[in-house]
Amino acid sequence: MRILAADQFQLKREVEYGTPEQNEAVRQIVAAVQKEGDAALLRYTEQFDGVRLEAGSLRVPEEEIQAAYDRVDSDFLIAIREAAVNIRAFHEKQMRKSWMDLQPDGSMLGQIMRPLKRVGLYVPGGKAAYPSSVLMNVIPAQVAGVPEIVMVTPPSTGGKEGIDPYILVTAAEAGVKEMYRVGGAQAVAALAYGTSSIPPVDKICGPGNIYVALAKRLVFGAVNIDSIAGPSEIIVLADDSADPSYVAADLLSQAEHDEMASAILVTPSQKLAEAVASEVEKQLAELPREAIARRSIDDYGAILTVGSIEEGIAVVNRLAPEHLEVMTEDPMRYLGMIENAGAIFLGPYSSEPVGDYFAGPNHIIPTNGTARFSSPVNVDDFLKKSSLIYYSKEALMASGEKIITLARHEGLEGHARAVEIRLEREGGKGK
Amino acid sequence: MRILAADQFQLKREVEYGTPEQNEAVRQIVAAVQKEGDAALLRYTEQFDGVRLEAGSLRVPEEEIQAAYDRVDSDFLIAIREAAVNIRAFHEKQMRKSWMDLQPDGSMLGQIMRPLKRVGLYVPGGKAAYPSSVLMNVIPAQVAGVPEIVMVTPPSTGGKEGIDPYILVTAAEAGVKEMYRVGGAQAVAALAYGTSSIPPVDKICGPGNIYVALAKRLVFGAVNIDSIAGPSEIIVLADDSADPSYVAADLLSQAEHDEMASAILVTPSQKLAEAVASEVEKQLAELPREAIARRSIDDYGAILTVGSIEEGIAVVNRLAPEHLEVMTEDPMRYLGMIENAGAIFLGPYSSEPVGDYFAGPNHIIPTNGTARFSSPVNVDDFLKKSSLIYYSKEALMASGEKIITLARHEGLEGHARAVEIRLEREGGKGK
Incomplete structure (x- = not known):
């Protein structure tokens, strides 16, 4: 892993807007769904997913959801249930109340908080279907009080027909009652404009491939959308007190996500820099996703040396990472200086996967420097405010x-x- | 004003995406500013505003701001100061605190609220420069704690050189210290990417013409932007207890904004419907902006008759208006049923201009049905959250x-x- 002075480093990324052909394809799909409704959904599902569905069978039947429970490990079920409890507890603390200010002349001014009425969650098919992301999208909406939360996901998973039972069980555990087997831009169009099977929603959340992302961008305005996530990032800010093998393991847990993921160590310690570089090499060699992680480390990773932790914080504030780990002596003392970071993990035991899966805070966090001005997914994202003037x-x-x-x-x-x-x-x- | 049954009415509007030529022009301007900085700003200012500025003179000098005070009416100054006090008081009630949840095992989870660091406000030139909108953008940012708030506005106003003194004074009263004489897409580009005169911001707010709107859309991602406002709307929900002349005056106060503004009365009372239709005609004839208001009333206005107030509320929830006035007996009793409305004005004395100018709630409110999922401008728009995991x-x-x-x-x-x-x-x- 390359070691360089912090001022020699810039993290440069492009926002993906798709090719003109991809944009045109998405435009046509969305228009067809808007015009033809379910018929278009069935046609595209056959064309893109290779699955022929009967009219009226887009909704996943209750029996299929129940049957999925027999196909998941009990260890998984125990862990996902406890994660759900933690995520719910953290998001419940965010809940806000409507308020009114009464004035002596009888006037009243206030802000009324209401949940959105109906939210749609897109869950990608195949290996990109993460149960943890289902929880991270559904629970904040539920806590906000959204009465109707629906899930859409492609009808086949990695070449096999049928939706991943882990996704079905996780969605059911989170409280989703309405699920549809439809994916791609056509699913986004159905959520935005509605069809006879799928009533329209107020907001569409969840990750997806470039077609899904372009479709979300296209329907924005007719409905709300969440932000479109870029590749994941971590900065570890550490001093001599940090264990190099922990630092390396945490960097690699980010790097394995994606060839474009970025894992960066910022440290005033030359000794730690060198130790982490060698630990990364050692751990990389044993990682199942070595090829992906190596590309990420080579292309977007770096060990940046700085004169002091304070200088390191300036680097953090400039890069505004999605995830920041602070592994220094007394990490709490730096909290006030950190201006830009989506999620801040303090101390040696707050490894990023703790937040990805379990602790409670949301793992959907602004990427690509947007932590300068935006926030992890939270309950406010599913509330709308009305002003009250009497x-x-x-x-x-x-x-x-x-x-x-x-x-x-x-x-x-x-x-x-x-x-x-x-x-x-x-x-x-x-x- | 046409009277029809509510189910015969749909409000249809298009989002403005600009022509391909406008988009290309904006793309070129933004690229030039990104590359050439101030030199491009000066060139476009001469080209589009017909004003030749010296290098280094983009910033409005303190003396010009002070001199503006001698050119504004004292009545205006008294009124805008009192409005600012009310707006500040209402927004201060929205302020949120960082929180931490301490667990018995020593873990801590929390949400840290921080203001954005630097926000840019675009103020259009000419007649579209509204002092009230300066307050409505600046004060929420200030209350959030944004330390740097900058204003940009074209260097000439309606053919005359120099910035409208009312805008300068209002911005100064609101606490803006940094103002630049530059407008159009070039100003948006400068705020997004920075030039040697104008450091970049984290978020760009404020209305503008189609070039400004397209530039904001283009730079979104590099910085945050506010929502792009559509034409204004009001629904008045009223019964026999309402004064038809008040209802008509309130409808016209919306209609005079813009030929595409929409003013709608929803009522179970045929008597009120007819009385308002005739009052609108009478008051229209005396309105200085009669031509604009008449087009708005003819094209986007309507009196919708319903079977009951409850049916009327269903119409309101379907249309999700920017502004809703409820002029019925005991209007407070309907508040719980109103799901979708950006700002809700209750009773005969809560005429919409009360909220536009003075009461305190923000007058920048979601249009075009987006009150289904979005909110008036508020303090949260200028805060970002970080998750904390220890x-x-x-x-x-x-x-x-x-x-x-x-x-x-x-x-x-x-x-x-x-x-x-x-x-x-x-x-x-x-x-």
């Missing part, structure tokens, strides 16, 4: 003239008159 | 095996090993 007669009479002044200044006479007519009729202001 | 040794040793189970199930052996190496070294688990 003005008393007294309040309007007291402030009406000022409102009229401001409206007239902006050339909006109709606005001024809407207030003025009330002052004339009820405020003793003659015409 | 796992104790005890916590990791207790849950490590479950994390390993979940990671292995997902085929991510590197994740499993990052935990396993710690269990082996410190948890008495032999290799």
